[in-house]
Amino acid sequence: MSHKKAVVLNKEGNMITVLLDDGSFERISFQQPVEIGMEINIDTSVSSSLVQKFSQSAWKRVVSIAAIFLLVFMGMTGWNMYQVSAAQAMISIDAKASIQLVINRQGKVLSTQSLNDEADSLLEGVSFKGLTWQEAVSRILDRSIDYQYFKEEDSLVLLGYSQLQAKNGQSENKENAINHEVLAREVTDNVVIHGINAHVLAYDLSDDDQAKAKKEGLSLGEYAFLNTANKAGIEINSNDIKESASRSKVIKERVVREQINKDKELGVYSSEIKASKEREQGKEQLDNQSTENKNDLRGNTPPQNRSGLRNNR
Amino acid sequence: MSELENRLPWKTIKSESRAREDFIRESQPFIRHVAAQAVQHSLEWGRDEELSEALLAFNEAIDYYDEERKIPFLAYARVIIKRRLIDYYRREKNHRNRSIDEEDRVHGAETLVSLNEFSEQEQNKERALEIGEYSAKLAEYQLSFNDLAEISPKHKDSRITLLRAGRILAQDQEMWQQVLEKKKLPMQALSMKTQIHPKVLERGRKYILAVALIIANEHDFIYLREYVIPKKGKDGNES
Numbered sequence: 001m002s003h004k005k006a007v008v009l010n011k012e013g014n015m016i017t018v019l020l021d022d023g024s025f026e027r028i029s030f031q032q033p034v035e036i037g038m039e040i041n042i043d044t045s046v047s048s049s050l051v052q053k054f055s056q057s058a059w060k061r062v063v064s065i066a067a068i069f070l071l072v073f074m075g076m077t078g079w080n081m082y083q084v085s086a087a088q089a090m091i092s093i094d095a096k097a098s099i100q101l102v103i104n105r106q107g108k109v110l111s112t113q114s115l116n117d118e119a120d121s122l123l124e125g126v127s128f129k130g131l132t133w134q135e136a137v138s139r140i141l142d143r144s145i146d147y148q149y150f151k152e153e154d155s156l157v158l159l160g161y162s163q164l165q166a167k168n169g170q171s172e173n174k175e176n177a178i179n180h181e182v183l184a185r186e187v188t189d190n191v192v193i194h195g196i197n198a199h200v201l202a203y204d205l206s207d208d209d210q211a212k213a214k215k216e217g218l219s220l221g222e223y224a225f226l227n228t229a230n231k232a233g234i235e236i237n238s239n240d241i242k243e244s245a246s247r248s249k250v251i252k253e254r255v256v257r258e259q260i261n262k263d264k265e266l267g268v269y270s271s272e273i274k275a276s277k278e279r280e281q282g283k284e285q286l287d288n289q290s291t292e293n294k295n296d297l298r299g300n301t302p303p304q305n306r307s308g309l310r311n312n313r
Numbered sequence: 314m315s316e317l318e319n320r321l322p323w324k325t326i327k328s329e330s331r332a333r334e335d336f337i338r339e340s341q342p343f344i345r346h347v348a349a350q351a352v353q354h355s356l357e358w359g360r361d362e363e364l365s366e367a368l369l370a371f372n373e374a375i376d377y378y379d380e381e382r383k384i385p386f387l388a389y390a391r392v393i394i395k396r397r398l399i400d401y402y403r404r405e406k407n408h409r410n411r412s413i414d415e416e417d418r419v420h421g422a423e424t425l426v427s428l429n430e431f432s433e434q435e436q437n438k439e440r441a442l443e444i445g446e447y448s449a450k451l452a453e454y455q456l457s458f459n460d461l462a463e464i465s466p467k468h469k470d471s472r473i474t475l476l477r478a479g480r481i482l483a484q485d486q487e488m489w490q491q492v493l494e495k496k497k498l499p500m501q502a503l504s505m506k507t508q509i510h511p512k513v514l515e516r517g518r519k520y521i522l523a524v525a526l527i528i529a530n531e532h533d534f535i536y537l538r539e540y541v542i543p544k545k546g547k548d549g550n551e552s
Contacts, residue, residue, distance in 0.1 A: 007540060009444055010458040017458040022469070023476045023524065023541045027462035037441030117468030121516055148510050 003041045008034050018042065090210060091133065091183055092160035092219035093140055096149035096244045097122045100219055101136055102164075107178060109136045115219050116242065122147055133178060134186055141190045150196050156244070156251045157191065159183050159202035160220025162210040180204040184269040191273050199251055201225065201260065204267030218242065225250070228268070232259035323380045337371060343387060344371050344394065346532040351395045352402075363398055370397035388439060388535045440536045447537060450526050454496060456519055464519050475517040476541060478507050479524030489529055498522060 006018035009025070016030045018040070026042075034040060087110055092100045098115035099122070109128045114120050122143050128136040144150060161180040184202035191198045203224035205213070213223030216238050226241045232255040240246040250256055260270050325332045337344075341358070348367035349356045356364050374390040451457065466472040482488055482503055491499045498518055504511045514521065524541050527534045 007440060007444070007536065009448075017462050019537065019540045021540050023472055023543075024467075025458065025461040025465040025520075025523070027459060035437065035441070036444055037437040037439070039437075039440070117466065117471050120467075121471075121513075124516070147512060 003043055006040055006042050008036050008038045008040060011036055087164045089164055089178060090160075090162045090220060091137075091178070092158075092221045093137065093187070094158040094160075094219050094221045094244070094247070095141075095144050095155055097140070097144060097147075098219050098222070098242070099123070099140055101128065101133060103133050103178065107133050109133060112136075118147070118149060122149075133183075137183070137186055138190050141187065141194065145194055145196070150194075150198070155196065155198045156247050157187055157198050157200045158219075158221035158225055158247060159187060159200065160205055160213075160222075160224055161202065162205040162207065162220050164207070164210070180267060181269050184271060188271055188273060196273070198273050200269075200271045200273065201251070202269040222247075224268075228259050228263065229253075229256055231263075232256045323378070327375060327378075333372075333375060336375070337368070340371065340387075340390075343390075343532050344368060347391050347394045348398060350533075351398045363401065366397050366401045367394045370394040373397075384436065385535055385539060387532075388436065391535060392435070392439065436536075443534050443536050446533055447527065450530070451523065454522055454526075456523060460519060461523050464517075466517060466520060471513075471517070473543065474509060474513065475520050476524055476543060478503060478509055478514060478517065479521045479541070480528055481507050482521060483525040483528035489525070492522070492525070 005021040006026075008016050009019055010017035011034065014029050014031060015027060016034060017025065017027045019025055020042070028042065030040070030042070032040075086104060087102045088105045089103045090100055091103065092098070094115075097118035099119045100113040100115065102110045102113070104110050109131050112123060112128050114123050122140070126139070126143070128139065131139070159180065161178065161183050163179075180202040184200050187202075188200050191200060201221075203221060205220050205224055209223060210220060213220050216223060216226075218226065218238055218241065222238075222241050225247060226236065226238065229236050229241070229250050232253065234250055234253055234256060236246065236250060241250075260268055264270070321332055321336070326336050327333070344367050345356055345358070345364060348363050351367075352363050358364055370393045371390050374386070374393040377393075378386055378389055448458065451461075466475055482492070482498070485506065488499050488502055488506070491502075498514070498521060500511055500514055500518075503509075503521075504514055507514070527537050527541050531538050
């Protein structure tokens with residue numbers, strides 16, 4: 001439990017707006033008598049929680065209404081609708097922003113989940129619902145670059161994949177079929193296109209792991225990477241693994257890389273991309289041989305290959 | 314807060330006349346601001362007697378200030394200056410009917426009361442006044458406290474970045490003048506100066522403005538500014 005000093009700025013019934021001593025403004029429920037201008041101590045671990053904002057009876061009402069809506073919705077929609085709306089898989093992408101996508105059998109995004117502030121910013125004003133997962137991944141990476149989330153020399157792009165409904169079988173649309181390797185290759189293509197140096201690390205997680213990750217408040221990728229680090233003997237906790245800077249440090253540890261190699265058979269995909277180096281090498285090649293036959297050579301340079309990869313989707 | 318107050322320990326300011334003089338000299342804009350606000354007209358050094366009274370009050374505040382009480386010094390000095398000026402006007406009004414000895418007795422008694430009565434309740438009242446003024450300033454930019462609670466950055470790093478942008482904006486005269494005139498943030502100039510991506514600034518626009526309003530009016534928002542000034546953690550980093 002952590003307490004912070006705050007000054008009361010506004011008061012409306014039990015709800016008060018405060019300015020905390022870390023510079024943040026918050027609107028919270030506060031049961032004790034306060035006046036504007038008073039300094040108070042608030043428990044920041046629960047202050048912004050929805051739990052505090054609703055009374056128990058209000059929560060019951062909200063849950064009841066939600067249950068009724070769910071029943072009505074289920075009754076109105078048939079099996080076909082279920083096919084479209086049923087969650088087939090979940091994927092997570094952690095660079096600086098941590099985002100999870102829920103995918104249906106058609107390989108389309110059903111919902112997007114933001115797991116940190118960077119993701120909030122990145123997802124602000126955009127909706128990926130209804131897009132193919134490839135398109136959503138591509139947009140997430142485009143926006144990450146736009147928001148300068150790939151500032152580190154060698155960024156770690158952490159991916160997680162978990163099939164939510166094994167009984168439904170694989171995706172009905174082969175083009176959109178997905179597993180952790182397909183996901184990693186898609187991300188790798190995008191990373192190469194943008195000329196970023198990055199380490200793409202993808203995990204295949206079971207239902208059980210997915211539930212544990214949720215319980216820990218981690219994305220699929222963060223949870224799996226935490227396990228890898230711990231197995232390699234690196235002491236790191238759930239909170240630290242959420243920070244991209246911590247993950248970048250951990251991935252540089254030799255023991256962690258060895259552990260990743262050992263786990264490759266267990267659903268781990270790892271690929272290091274030195275895009276800038278490749279690009280420079282490609283440019284050098286092009287410069288050296290440009291006098292011979294430019295058109296032929298262009299077909300062998302990385303940029304051409306990269307666009308080819310994109311077109312083959 | 315004066316930079317000197319940050320650099321020198323209170324013991325030195327109180328005991329060494331040179332340090333005290335430097336501190337008072339650095340605090341002259343604050344003294345004039347508070348005095349002008351109290352008498353509700355502009356004041357000039359060397360011309361207006363009220364400023365001499367305010368200066369004496371500030372000096373007195375240094376004598377009586379107790380760092381252990383964890384009260385911002387300028388908040389305390391502001392109360393003393395205001396009370397001293399009220400006394401001054403009373404003395405002026407009753408001048409013809411009173412002897413000098415009587416004036417001094419009345420003045421001494423009221424100042425002493427002000428020193429002892431700077432209680433929590435009084436501080437709450439002062440803070441509430443600041444908050445009222447702050448709310449009015451925010452309204453000029455169509456902002457409310459509820460808006461600020463909604464858009465306040467939740468992530469520590471984002472908050473530190475935007476707090477820094479707010480401080481830089483408030484302390485840059487040219488940029489701040491533009492804000493006052495156009496009622497909007499000079500995004501391009503701010504991005505250049507802070508090296509923060511324009512999109513980040515755009516997203517934090519309201520928060521930056523809210524912070525900058527406190528810092529740019531630091532003489533009015535003595536209590537509130539304590540909340541938006543970065544604190545150095547044990548590791549020396551801002552928090």
